[in-house]
Amino acid sequence: MKVKGFLKDVGGASRVTRARLAAFESASATPEKTDPIGEASKAWHPGRLELKVAQIRTCTKTSKTVRFVRADGGELPYFYAGQFIALEFPMGETIISRPYSLSSAPYQARGKEGFAEITVRRSKGDGFVCDYINDTLKEGDTVYGTMGCGQFYYEPLRDAKNVVALAGGTGITPFASMAKEIAHGTLDMDLTILFGSVSSDDIILKEELEACEGEHVHIVHVLSGDEPGWTGERGFLSADLIKKYSKGDTTYFICGPQVMYNFLHGELAKMDIPKRRVRFEVFGTPKDITRFDGFPAEEKEAMHNLTVVRGIHEDVIPAKAAESLVVALERAGIRIETACRSGECGLCRTKVLSGHVFICPEGDGRRAADKEFNYVHACSAYPVGDVKIKIPIL
Numbered sequence: 065m066k067v068k069g070f071l072k073d074v075g076g077a078s079r080v081t082r083a084r085l086a087a088f089e090s091a092s093a094t095p096e097k098t099d100p101i102g103e104a105s106k107a108w109h110p111g112r113l114e115l116k117v118a119q120i121r122t123c124t125k126t127s128k129t130v131r132f133v134r135a136d137g138g139e140l141p142y143f144y145a146g147q148f149i150a151l152e153f154p155m156g157e158t159i160i161s162r163p164y165s166l167s168s169a170p171y172q173a174r175g176k177e178g179f180a181e182i183t184v185r186r187s188k189g190d191g192f193v194c195d196y197i198n199d200t201l202k203e204g205d206t207v208y209g210t211m212g213c214g215q216f217y218y219e220p221l222r223d224a225k226n227v228v229a230l231a232g233g234t235g236i237t238p239f240a241s242m243a244k245e246i247a248h249g250t251l252d253m254d255l256t257i258l259f260g261s262v263s264s265d266d267i268i269l270k271e272e273l274e275a276c277e278g279e280h281v282h283i284v285h286v287l288s289g290d291e292p293g294w295t296g297e298r299g300f301l302s303a304d305l306i307k308k309y310s311k312g313d314t315t316y317f318i319c320g321p322q323v324m325y326n327f328l329h330g331e332l333a334k335m336d337i338p339k340r341r342v343r344f345e346v347f348g349t350p351k352d353i354t355r356f357d358g359f360p361a362e363e364k365e366a367m368h369n370l371t372v373v374r375g376i377h378e379d380v381i382p383a384k385a386a387e388s389l390v391v392a393l394e395r396a397g398i399r400i401e402t403a404c405r406s407g408e409c410g411l412c413r414t415k416v417l418s419g420h421v422f423i424c425p426e427g428d429g430r431r432a433a434d435k436e437f438n439y440v441h442a443c444s445a446y447p448v449g450d451v452k453i454k455i456p457i458l
């Protein structure tokens with residue numbers, strides 16, 4: 065150790081201490097009411113926001129794009145291209161939440177004129193919120209939302225610069241956001257999107273994607289329907305097709321319906337890609353939980369009592385075994401915070417006080433401590449028998 069350097073350090077430290085003491089002595093005795101660091105953090109991560117529907121436009125014959133701005137005229141928080149917004153819709157006596165990937169780019173959300181967009185496809189008759197958005201939501205309405213959720217974004221420290229996106233249907237939305245940000249020059253990555261649609265008039269965000277094409281954004285449409293005259297790629301997103309558009313070290317980002325995921329698991333396995341180079345977006349609540357291994361067959365149509373403890377309040381509500389605890393709470397008009405509705409984010413973490421739940425095997429985001437202390441993610445837990453849970457008061 066150099067003694068001179070050591071003494072200098074010690075001397076320096078005592079000078080800092082003296083300066084601190086002097087600052088304390090000259091400070092006002094009245095407590096400072098403002099908290100600039102807290103305020104800045106609130107401005108960047110405001111949590112739940114009231115949003116106004118500024119515009120609704122038709123995207124394809126089965127989908128619409130909805131533009132939101134902040135209802136209080138303030139600025140929207142920052143998000144990464146690829147992330148989703150958890151939106152809450154007042155429906156009847158209750159509030160229902162759903163995640164939607166942002167199809168607009170982060171740069172479009174900045175500043176006083178900033179906006180955020182989602183693109184939502186209507187159902188084939190069994191939908192709920194998606195049909196509400198397509199048929200009932202109107203310009204001027206307000207909803208609540210939490211922006212910048214999820215892990216499905218490009219991270220240069222983790223991902224290869226060359227990204228091949230495998231998208232199906234509305235699974236294009238996170239990639240539309242990335243493509244727009246790249247074209248704007250504020251995201252440094254190379255993106256090739258293999259986009260599967262049924263027919264050419266069914267291609268979601270077609271013009272917006274084409275406007276982004278250039279040196280770093282390449283879009284390949286793949287039609288699964290038998291469309292005469294189509295000169296582009298046909299079929300499904302097979303291993304051969306993926307190989308054709310991959311070059312060098314590549315990260316694969318995948319977003320689409322559950323059937324596409326099942327198919328792609330097989331195709332990617334044929335390609336021998338390292339696990340760290342494949343990123344799947346979560347796909348939400350399964351359409352039919354009863355088809356999963358381990359779900360008790362006799363529970364398919366069963367109804368149970370769900371006792372919900374909030375502080376000193378206790379409510380007993382009906383709950384279908386085939387619907388998650390979150391859906392039972394929403395049906396009963398009891399608000400619980402949710403975001404991904406896929407068992408991943410943990411926002412709806414709930415303590416099971418008694419009874420048994422079935423956990424969706426594809427949405428089991430519980431940590432070891434959750435398991436030990438009987439916590440579940442209410443969006444991926446299904447009551448098999450009467451259950452008592454404790455949730456936070458909102």
Ligand SMILES: Cc1cc2nc3c(=O)[nH]c(=O)nc-3n(C[C@H](O)[C@H](O)[C@H](O)COP(=O)(O)OP(=O)(O)OC[C@H]3O[C@@H](n4cnc5c(N)ncnc54)[C@H](O)[C@@H]3O)c2cc1C
Pocket residue numbers: 148158160162163164165166182183184185187190191192193194195214234235237345346347348349351387391394395404405406
């Ligand atoms: C990360 C992520 C991003 C997504 N991004 C997009 C996107 O960009 N675009 C898009 O179109 N979709 C997207 N989705 C899917 C979207 O979240 C919805 O699942 C989809 O719009 C269908 O919603 P739905 O309510 O119509 O149908 P479902 O989610 O299938 O809901 C129907 C279910 O609602 C429940 N329900 C019925 N009635 C009631 C009631 N009265 N009270 C309470 N619950 C009831 C029942 O359980 C019923 O089965 C995304 C999903 C995830 C996970």
